[in-house]
Every structure is written in C-alpha cells, then in structure tokens.
Amino acid sequence: MAVVTLKPTGNFDLTxxxxxxxxxxxxxxxxxxxxxxxxxxxxxxxxxxxxxxxxGDGADTTExxxxxxxxxxxxxxxxGEGMTAGKVLVKGSTGMHAGAEMVGGEIIIEGDTDSWxxxxxxxxxxxxxxxxxxxxxxxxxxxxxxxTGGRIVVDGDAVNQVGGGxxxxxxxxxxxxxxxxxxxxxGGLIVVKGDAFRTVGAEMTGGTIVVGGTIxxxxxxxxxxxxxxxxxFDDIECTGEYKKxxxxxxxxxxxxxxMYVSSVNNECL
Amino acid sequence: MVYKNIICPVxxxxxDDVQVDxxxxxxxxxxxxxxxxxxxxxxxxxxxxxxxxPTIRENGKVKDVSWDExxxxxxxxxxxxxxxxxxxxxxxSCEAQEVGLHIAEYLGGxxxxxxTICHGPTVMGxxxxxxxxxxxxxxxxxxxxxxxxxxxxxxxxPRHMSRYGVFPRGYWTKRGRFDRTLITVDPRRTPTxxxxxxxxxxxxxxxxxxxxxxxxxxxxxxxHTSIEDITGIPISVMKQMVEMxxxxxxxxxxxxxxxxxxxxxxxxxxxxxxxxxxxxxxxKCNIGALRGHCxxxxxxxxxxxxxxxxxxxxxxxxxxRYNPGETTTVDLLREKDVDAAFVMSADLVNHIPADxxxxxxxxxxxxxxxxxxxxxxxxxxxxPGVIDAMECDGTFYRLDNVPVHFEPFTDSPFxxxxxxxxxxxxxxxxxxxxxxx
Amino acid sequence: xxxxxxxxxxxxxxxxxxxxxxxxxxxxxxxAVCWMCAADYATLGSPEKVAVTSRxxxxxxxxxxxxxxxxxxxQVFIPRSIWANVVVEPDTFSTGSPxxxxxxxxxxxxxxxVLSAEEVxxxxxxxxx
Numbered sequence: 001m002a003v004v005t006l007k008p009t010g011n012f013d014l015t016x017x018x019x020x021x022x023x024x025x026x027x028x029x030x031x032x033x034x035x036x037x038x039x040x041x042x043x044x045x046x047x048x049x050x051x052x053x054x055x056g057d058g059a060d061t062t063e064x065x066x067x068x069x070x071x072x073x074x075x076x077x078x079x080g081e082g083m084t085a086g087k088v089l090v091k092g093s094t095g096m097h098a099g100a101e102m103v104g105g106e107i108i109i110e111g112d113t114d115s116w117x118x119x120x121x122x123x124x125x126x127x128x129x130x131x132x133x134x135x136x137x138x139x140x141x142x143x144x145x146x147x148t149g150g151r152i153v154v155d156g157d158a159v160n161q162v163g164g165g166x167x168x169x170x171x172x173x174x175x176x177x178x179x180x181x182x183x184x185x186x187g188g189l190i191v192v193k194g195d196a197f198r199t200v201g202a203e204m205t206g207g208t209i210v211v212g213g214t215i216x217x218x219x220x221x222x223x224x225x226x227x228x229x230x231x232x233f234d235d236i237e238c239t240g241e242y243k244k245x246x247x248x249x250x251x252x253x254x255x256x257x258x259m260y261v262s263s264v265n266n267e268c269l
Numbered sequence: 270m271v272y273k274n275i276i277c278p279v280x281x282x283x284x285d286d287v288q289v290d291x292x293x294x295x296x297x298x299x300x301x302x303x304x305x306x307x308x309x310x311x312x313x314x315x316x317x318x319x320x321x322x323p324t325i326r327e328n329g330k331v332k333d334v335s336w337d338e339x340x341x342x343x344x345x346x347x348x349x350x351x352x353x354x355x356x357x358x359x360x361x362s363c364e365a366q367e368v369g370l371h372i373a374e375y376l377g378g379x380x381x382x383x384x385t386i387c388h389g390p391t392v393m394g395x396x397x398x399x400x401x402x403x404x405x406x407x408x409x410x411x412x413x414x415x416x417x418x419x420x421x422x423x424x425x426x427p428r429h430m431s432r433y434g435v436f437p438r439g440y441w442t443k444r445g446r447f448d449r450t451l452i453t454v455d456p457r458r459t460p461t462x463x464x465x466x467x468x469x470x471x472x473x474x475x476x477x478x479x480x481x482x483x484x485x486x487x488x489x490x491x492x493h494t495s496i497e498d499i500t501g502i503p504i505s506v507m508k509q510m511v512e513m514x515x516x517x518x519x520x521x522x523x524x525x526x527x528x529x530x531x532x533x534x535x536x537x538x539x540x541x542x543x544x545x546x547x548x549x550x551x552x553k554c555n556i557g558a559l560r561g562h563c564x565x566x567x568x569x570x571x572x573x574x575x576x577x578x579x580x581x582x583x584x585x586x587x588x589x590r591y592n593p594g595e596t597t598t599v600d601l602l603r604e605k606d607v608d609a610a611f612v613m614s615a616d617l618v619n620h621i622p623a624d625x626x627x628x629x630x631x632x633x634x635x636x637x638x639x640x641x642x643x644x645x646x647x648x649x650x651x652x653p654g655v656i657d658a659m660e661c662d663g664t665f666y667r668l669d670n671v672p673v674h675f676e677p678f679t680d681s682p683f684x685x686x687x688x689x690x691x692x693x694x695x696x697x698x699x700x701x702x703x704x705x706x
Numbered sequence: 707x708x709x710x711x712x713x714x715x716x717x718x719x720x721x722x723x724x725x726x727x728x729x730x731x732x733x734x735x736x737x738a739v740c741w742m743c744a745a746d747y748a749t750l751g752s753p754e755k756v757a758v759t760s761r762x763x764x765x766x767x768x769x770x771x772x773x774x775x776x777x778x779x780x781q782v783f784i785p786r787s788i789w790a791n792v793v794v795e796p797d798t799f800s801t802g803s804p805x806x807x808x809x810x811x812x813x814x815x816x817x818x819x820v821l822s823a824e825e826v827x828x829x830x831x832x833x834x835x
Contacts, residue, residue, distance in 0.1 A: 014352050015606050017585075042352035043377025043585050096595060115594060115800050134594065134800040141592065142396045160799050179799070180536055199477055202536070217475075217499045220482040220492035250484040250540075252547060269495065279724050305717055309725030318726055385802040393801060419807075425715040456712065457783060458776040473710045473781060474808040526714065531807040534799050561715075581802055597802025618827060619728065619788045622796035622804045623765045630831045640726025643788055643827040 002059035003066045004034060010051030012075040015095055016041045019078040020048065023065035023086025023105060026058035034058065051076075062086045062105075072111065080107045083124070099126040102150070112156070121169065123150040131156035137171050138164030139184075147171070147188065163190045166207060172236060182209045185257060189233055195265075204248050204257035210238050214265040221250030222259060224269075231260060243269060276675035277307040278360060278658040280426050281560030281668035282433075287311070289678055304427035313656060314679060318640055320653045321682065336652075336685040340692075343611070343650045344699035346633040350609035352585065353378035356598055358615025359565035361654070361689045362663025362675075366568050368693035369613060370575060372700060374584045379607065381598045382568035383561065383615055384580045390529040391558045392569055392579045393593060394538025401545050403555040405432070405669045408521035410439035411553065414450045414514060418541070419476060419527015421459040426559050426668075430461075434523065441518070450513060454479070455527060467510065474532035475500040479507070480540040486511045487547055520554040529558070560668040563658075567666035602628045609633045614654055614689065618643040637689060654689055655681045661688035707749060709742075711758070711793065711811045712783045719785040728788075728823050737787035738769045738820050740813065743777045753815030758784070760793040761810045767792040767826070768818035782813060788826050 004026050010016075017040040026034050034057075035049030048054065052069075059065045065086040072092035073079065079098050080088045085105045090098075093111030100119040112130035118137040136158050137147035146165035157175035166185040176194035183199070186206040195213035202219050210231065222245040229241045242260035249256070261269060275287040288301040289311060296315040300308045313319060323339030324331050334342075347353050357369040359382055366382070373380035384392060408415070415434050422429045430436055435451055442448035453465040454476075462468040471479055479500045482492035486508055497503055514520050522545060528537045541556060548554040560566050569579035576582050578591035581598075594600055598617070601607045602625035609632055610617075618626050619642060629647065636648035645651045655661050658675040660682070665673045686692045722733040740756055750756065750771075759766040767789050777783060784790035786806070795805040821829060 013605070014608065015604070040586060043587070044351070116592075141393070179532060183536065199481075199533070199536070202477070202481065203540075217478060218493055218495045220478055220496040220499075221485040221488075221490065222493060223490070248481075249488055249490040250481040251543060252488055269493075280720075306720040306724045309721045309727075313726055316726060381802075386804065386806075389803050390801045421714060424717040424720070427717060427720075456778070456781060470778075473712060527807055530803055530805070532799075532805070534801045534803060593802040594798055594800030597798065599796060599798055599802060599804050603796045616723075616728070618831065619823070620786070620791060622794045623760075623792045623830070624796040625804075626791065627831045630827065640728070642726070642728045643823055643831075646824055646827045647832060 001064050001066060003056050003068055004031065004058055005055040005068045005070055006052040007055070008051065008069070008071040008073055009053050012051070014042050015075045015077055016051060017077045018048070019081040021067060021069075021079045021088070022081065022083040023058075023062045023067060023088065024082075024084055026067060027062040027065045027086070028058055028060055030057045031055060074112070074114070083107070093130065102126065118147060118152045120145070121147045121150045121152065125150060126152045128152070128154045128156070131175070132158045134160040135164060136162045137166060137169070138162070144184070146185070157194070163188070166190070170233075170236065176213060182207070185209070186255065189236070191236055191238060201257060201259045202248060203251050204259075205251070205253045205255040206257050208233070208258045208260070210242070210260040212238065212240070212262050212265070215261060215269070218269055219248060222247035223249060227263065228260065240264060272678035275678055276658045276665065276673055277303055277310075278563045278656065278665070278675070279307045279310050281562060281565060282426050282428055283563045283665050283667040283673050284428055284432065285673065291679060293679070306427065310656075311659065313639055314659055316640070320639060320641065320645065320651060323653060324651045326649045336683075339650055339652055340696050340699055343635045343652065343696055344703050346609050346635060346649065347372070347376060347611065347700055348703045350376070350378070350633070352607050354598065354601055354607040354610045355380040356610060356612045356615055356617050357382050357568060358613050359383040359562035359568055360657070361564065361614040362657045362661075362665065363564065363567045363571050364663045365613065365657075365689035365693055366564075366571055367575070368690055368697055369611070370572060370582070372693070372697050373582070374576075375697070375700065375704075377584050377587065379581070379583045379585070379596055379601060380572065381581050382572070383565045384569055385593070385597045386599060386620060387526065387561050387565060388529055388558045389580055389593060389597070390534035391524065391538045393535035394529070394542055397535065397539045398542040398546070400542055401549060401555045402557055402669065403521070404671055405557075405667070407555070408557075409433045409437050411441050411519040412439075412521035413442055413448055414452070414517035414520045416452045416454070416514075416520065416522040417461055417465070418454040418522060418524045419529075419531070420523060420525020420559050421455065421457070421461045422523065422525075422559060423460040423464065425525065425561065429523070429559060434521070435464075450517065452510060452513070467513070469502050469506065469510065472499070472501040476528050476531055476537045477533040477540055480537065480544055482507055483511055484540065484544045484547065487544065514548060514554070515551045517552055520548065520552060522554070522556040523559050524556065525559050557669055564665040566668060566670050567664065570666050570670060599625045602626075607632070611635045612644055612648070613637040613693075616642040616644045618647050637692065652692060653683060655683065655686060655692070657689065661690075663688065663690065707746065707814065708810060708812050709746070709780050709782045711790070711809045712781060713786045713790040713794065713806045714783070716785045719787060733787075734820065734822050737785045738789045739772045739784065740769045741772045741774050741777050741783040742813075743775070743779050744773050745779050746782070747771055747773045750813065750815055755816050755818065755820060756813050757816035757818060758782075758793050759812045759814070760795065761812070765792050765830075767830070768816050768820050770820060782811070788823050792826065792830060
C-alpha cells in the first residue's frame with residue numbers, strides 16, 4: 001500500500017477542477033510525475049504541483065494506491081471523479097462533484113462536500129463525514145438514471161434532490177434532508193435517519209425510501225398500505241415502527257415505489 | 270413623422286402594433302398602443318438622462334472618455350481577466366448576444382443571460398420533461414380556459430390579457446372574455462386574481478404540492494389529506510379545478526416566476542409540464558411562460574443552437590458546459606469564481622441578491638446600458654447602449670419562442686456605432702488584437 | 707417578526723425601471739415599500755419605517771410599510787428592485803435562480819433612513835465609495 005499525500009499550498013482564488021486526483025491517475029507514477037499532472041483553473045491548465053505539495057509515490061496498481069489530501073480543498077472540484085479502485089482520504093472539505101461517476105474504491109471525506117457528490121455513481125463507497133448540499137448521487141441534468149450502484153454514507157445533512165433518478169445502490173443519510181429527497185427514483189435504497197422538509201419520494205416509480213424523522217410536508221400522491229416494524233435491508237437496519245406507503249400516484253407510470261415513514265415521528269399522517 | 274407596426278422592446282410580449290410619432294425638432298415622442306412600461310421605454314429616445322458618453326472609472330473618479338478609450342479599457346479588463354463573466358442581457362437583439370457569446374468562447378469565460386435569474390428553472394423543467402407548447406395566436410383563437418399560475422399578468426405583461434389571454438375575440442372564442450374561464454393561482458390577491466373566475470390563494474412555496482395533488486386527482490386517486498393544510502386549498506376545490514379543465518375545449522396555462530422562483534424551482538415546472546401532457550388525454554392543453562424581457566427567450570434559443578445549452582454556458586475547457594448552480598451568474602458571483610464581468614443591457618446589480626451584487630461591484634465590470642442604474646454606478650467602464658427596435662434593426666424571440674424581426678424608426682444617436690452588435694464587434698476586434706499581441 | 711418575502715413586478719415599478727428612472731424619488735416611493743396586512747402592521751406597532759433583515763442576519767434594508775388587503779398575515783411583498791434583493795437569499799437550489807419568492811426574512815420597526823437606489827449601491831455594496 002502506497003500513500004500519496006497532497007498538501008494544499010496554492011492559490012485557490014478561482015476554483016480548481018482536478019479530475020486527475022484519482023488513484024487511477026496516480027498509480028505507477030512518482031511524486032514528481034504526479035506533480036506534473038495538469039489541473040484546470042479558469043481556461044488554463046497548470047501542474048498539480050502549483051497547488052499541492054506532493055509527497056510519496058503511487059503504487060504499481062490502482063488498488064494499492066491511497067491518496068491523502070491533508071487540508072481543506074473546498075475550492076477544488078471533481079476529486080476522485082470516475083475512480084475505479086484504491087482509496088482517497090480528504091482531511092477537510094471538498095468542492096463540487098466529489099466522487100462523481102465513481103466505479104469502485106473508496107472515498108472518505110472528513111469535512112463537508114458541495115453539490116453533485118457521487119453523481120451517477122456506479123460502485124464503491126463514498127463516505128462524507130460532514131454535510132453535503134444538492135444532487136447527492138443523482139442523475140446529471142436531463143438524464144433519467146442517477147446512481148446505479150455502490151454506497152454513499154453521509155453522517156451530517158444533505159439539502160436537495162438526494163438520489164434524484166437513482167436506479168440502484170444505497171444512500172444513508174445520518175442527518176436530515178430538505179426538498180425532493182429521492183425524486184424520480186426507480187430503484188435502490190435511500191435511508192434518512194433525521195427529518196425531511198418536503199416532497200420526499202416525489203415522482204418515484206420504484207426503489208425504497210425510509211425516513212426515520214419527521215416529514216414536515218408529506219407528498220400528496222402516496223397511499224398507506226401497511227405498518228411494519230424493525231425493517232432490515234441487508235446490513236442496514238431501521239428499528240421501530242414504520243408506516244408503509246406506496247406511490248407516487250401523481251404520475252401515471254405503472255411502477256410504484258415504497259416509502260417507510262417512522263410512525264412515532266409522524267403521528268398525524 | 271408617424272411610424273406604424275413598431276415592435277416594443279420591453280417585455281416578452283414584444284407587441285408588434287405600436288404606433289410612434291417622433292418629432293425630432295422638438296424632441297418629443299408620442300406613443301400609441303403601448304402599455305405604461307412600453308411607453309416609458311419609448312420616451313428614452315428623447316430623454317434627458319440617456320447615457321450619451323462612454324465613461325471610465327480612474328482612481329475612484331468617473332470621467333468621460335472617447336469611445337475608443339472606453340473600448341480599449343474594456344478590452345484590457347477582459348483580456349487580463351482569468352475567468353470573465355458575460356451577462357448578455359435580453360433587452361437587446363440576438364445579433365448582439367451572438368457576438369457576446371463568441372467573445373466569451375474566445376476568452377474561455379462564462380456566458381449567461383437574464384433567464385438565469387428569471388425563467389431559467391422553466392427552461393430546465395422543459396429539458397427534464399419536454400413541453401406541450403403553442404404560439405400565442407393558438408391560445409387567442411382556441412383557448413376557452415386560461416390559467417395564470419404564479420403570475421400577475423396585468424402588471425408584469427400588461428397587454429397579455431388583452432392581446433392573447435383573456436379579452437381578445439378569437440376564431441372559436443368570438444365573445445372574448447365571455448367565452449373564457451379564467452383561473453389564477455397566486456399567494457397574493459393580485460389585480461389578475463381579482464379579475465379571475467376562480468382564485469386559488471395558495472400558501473407560498475407549495476406549488477409543487479398543489480400540482481402533485483391535481484395530478485393525483487387527474488389519475489383518479491385521492492391525494493393525502495395533509496395537502497389541505499400544506500397548500501391552504503381544500504381538496505374539493507382542487508377537484509373542481511381539474512373538472513373545469515377537463516370540461517374545457519382548450520386550456521392555456523401560463524406560468525410565471527411564482528412557479529419557477531419559489532421553492533422547488535424547475536421541479537415545479539417539470540410537474541406542471543407532466544400534468545399538461547396528461548391533461549391532453551382529456552382535452553387540448555398547452556403551457557407557456559410569461560417571459561419578462563423582449564428577447565429573454567432569444568438568448569435561450571441562440572445559445573442552444575450555437576452551443577447546445579440555453580444559459581449558463583461555461584467555455585472554460587474550450588467546449589461548452591452547462592450546470593445551473595455552478596456555471597450560473599448568481600452562483601459564480603456568490604462563490605467568487607469569476608474575476609471580471611461584462612454586463613450588457615441588463616441591470617444586474619439591481620436584480621441579484623446582496624452577496625452576489627457586492628462581489629460584482631468589487632471586480633472590474635464593464636456595463637453597456639442606456640440609462641443610469643445601479644450597474645452603471647458600480648461599473649468601471651460604461652458604454653452607451655443603442656435602443657433596439659427603435660434605433661437599429663435585429664431579431665427578438667417573443668414569449669412563445671416566435672422570432673420577430675424588428676425595424677427601427679430612427680437612427681443610433683452615436684456616430685461611433687450603429688447598434689449594440691456593432692459595439693460588441695469593435696470590442697471583439699480589440700480583444701483579439703490584445704490577446705494575440 | 708419572521709415572515710415570508712415575496713417579490714415581483716408592479717406596473718409602476720416596470721414603468722419607472724423601463725423608463726430609466728431608477729434614481730428618481732418616484733422609484734424609491736414605489737419600490738422601497740414593504741406590503742403587509744393590517745394585523746402584521748399593528749403587531750409591529752404601526753411604525754413609519756421597517757427594517758427587513760435576511761434570515762442569516764447579514765443584510766438589512768430600511769423601507770416604508772404599506773398596509774394592504776392583498777397580503778395575508780405572515781407574508782410581505784416588496785416590488786422587484788434593489789431594496790428587495792438586498793435581503794433575497796442568494797442560495798439557488800442548484801438552479802441559478804435565487805429565492806425571489808418565499809425568502810424567510812425578519813421585519814421590525816426602524817429609525818434608519820430609507821436609502822435611494824444609488825445610495826444602496828454606494829453604501830451597502832461599494833462600501834461608501
């Protein structure tokens with residue numbers, strides 16, 4: 001196992017797009033070669049070494065390469081985009097598109113991330129220990145399929161459109177969500193342990209959503225089917241009693257999704 | 270001299286029946302058929318506050334300069350910038366916007382327009398769902414039910430109701446208003462709502478829920494009872510509205526910023542569009558947006574056909590990219606992710622939130638406009654604007670995306686330029702010369 | 707008092723803006739105005755001027771109150787203009803369009819002067835230049 005450490009040192013006044021920061025690109029390269037990889041700032045490309053102090057060489061294979069970013073990179077976008085294996089550890093916050101379209105491997109972000117983390121992810125694990133913003137694990141604009149595999153874990157809160165258009169995989173949110181959680185999902189699982197503000201499961205045609213907290217404004221096109229206790233999806237356990245709804249009947253598509261809502265926290269439903 | 274059939278360069282209606290009597294000797298203008306807003310803009314041709322000289326800010330002081338000096342400084346700002354923002358406003362022609370887009374592409378900047386802070390979410394909703402649309406004439410001749418959703422048409426597009434929506438005598442609606450039913454959905458009791466047969470006074474930010482419930486009813490299911498508390502509308506009234514729509518021969522729905530700017534944004538629009546699609550199983554139904562500016566639809570059309578995306582086009586990597594929330598004006602300024610701005614025919618400082626506006630006043634800004642406004646006050650270079658449809662010819666796209674060619678009734682007051690298009694072409698030449706030097 | 711701010715056009719706002727009169731007294735009288743219902747106005751203590759503050763407390767703007775029947779309790783309206791936009795939330799839900807409709811704001815009585823559009827730019831945005 002080889003660890004490449006990147007310490008932010010450069011000027012991030014304009015945001016930097018660094019889709020090169022993946023174990024795939026770092027494997028088989030020396031620290032100096034990694035420093036010569038190009039990133040974008042505005043319409044120009046500059047060497048990675050302009051922005052980061054690079055220590056350690058990449059391993060021979062992607063699987064054995066670990067990248068540690070030692071600092072805050074909240075103005076660096078696309079870290080770990082499309083990675084297939086290996087590991088990225090960020091000891092701070094990242095910008096947009098972290099782990100977008102990742103296929104495998106593991107990304108751990110100790111701080112927050114901006115929007116579009118894990119967009120259209122296909123596999124692997126994305127663990128965000130802080131909060132994230134919009135479009136977590138969702139589809140790109142105009143696309144019908146969001147995340148199709150892998151797992152996203154957020155310890156804090158997410159904001160809007162979590163898992164939009166999701167077709168597979170799992171998203172587990174430790175905190176709360178705001179608007180349109182699970183919009184248009186047609187497969188996969190979203191578990192929100194905290195509260196949701198509104199429009200949970202809007203336009204869903206498949207998949208499962210579990211909300212452990214309170215939904216402030218319930219989506220009107222859902223119909224209660226049943227009550228279940230202590231539901232379990234492989235290793236994800238949701239204890240307590242849940243009201244089971246199907247929907248969204250607002251849209252004419254035949255398939256319908258399942259939504260579990262905590263009975264204790266949503267007595268009025 | 271009297272000029273007829275002049276196009277009005279103000280709101281998205283782009284009315285084509287304005288009559289102008291221009292007295293060049295006494296410098297007065299008499300305008301017939303235009304609304305209050307239109308009339309006010311026509312007065313700009315002879316107004317005393319018109320910006321007539323280019324200015325630059327030097328060491329904090331604003332001074333008059335020649336056109337050449339102003340364009341030189343503007344080109345300097347753009348060439349030195351590492352990531353310029355081009356806000357190509359929509360009260361000017363497609364021809365001028367096109368040059369602006371090309372400069373943005375050449376410099377690897379970002380090009381955006383008023384749609385981004387207006388009906389941008391509507392355009393995004395259309396990308397998600399597709400749209401059952403129609404030209405304004407279709408609704409005029411066929412629609413026997415009009416729904417104004419989140420729009421106060423009487424005040425934002427004053428002649429929409431009289432030209433296309435409610436009052437005109439159409440081919441199948443010969444008695445005008447008497448042949449039409451009017452429904453308004455608005456949290457305020459606006460003058461438009463007062464003039465309606467049914468006003469749904471919904472709670473703010475609950476448009477999506479109401480649309481979703483209407484759709485559920487249309488699908489023959491009962492919406493969840495909590496919807497009454499959420500939206501403030503009884504389910505019985507929702508059912509009545511759906512029935513009224515189904516029983517009509519032709520429903521024309523017009524959405525405004527109440528739908529696209531409240532919580533939910535493009536998802537509200539997307540739901541409305543899906544509802545309209547489904548409604549066509551029962552009756553003819555179409556939807557359109559009441560666009561705020563005469564050519565705001567034009568930028569969307571132009572940018573889409575030139576670069577594939579309707580607004581927020583980022584040329585940073587040499588090819589166009591689009592991601593609202595990342596490559597759009599308010600977000601770029603809020604996140605301080607551009608370092609200079611070119612603002613054309615739009616008062617951006619006036620119309621964006623404080624955090625974004627404050628940053629815009631901090632970075633070098635070039636402003637092309639016709640009258641003093643917050644943007645020109647904060648600008649480092651001000652270029653006088655030529656008024657399209659009055660002083661030069663060109664193309665607008667109307668609210669229903671119909672292109673309208675306009676002819677002027679007078680000339681540009683500036684010997685240096687005939688139109689904003691020409692001003693931008695001169696600027697582009699200077700930018701190229703500096704960049705290639 | 708926390709309320710929801712709605713912004714939008716009024717015909718005279720349109721007339722003055724399109725006519726290039728943003729620096730006129732008329733524009734200020736039309737747009738630097740916060741519409742509210744009589745009950746909310748009474749709760750505030752019938753002040754001559756109100757301060758509207760964004761939810762995060764970062765931005766405040768003083769405007770004149772206007773009592774009208776078209777507003778419901780808990781909702782206020784300011785015509786689309788620089789005064790309204792001082793307190794509109796800049797968050798765009800990843801759409802590019804800020805919360806022009808339904809921004810939560812705080813309103814309270816104030817003695818602050820109501821600034822003209824030009825003064826708002828110079829004092830609030832350009833730091834008194």
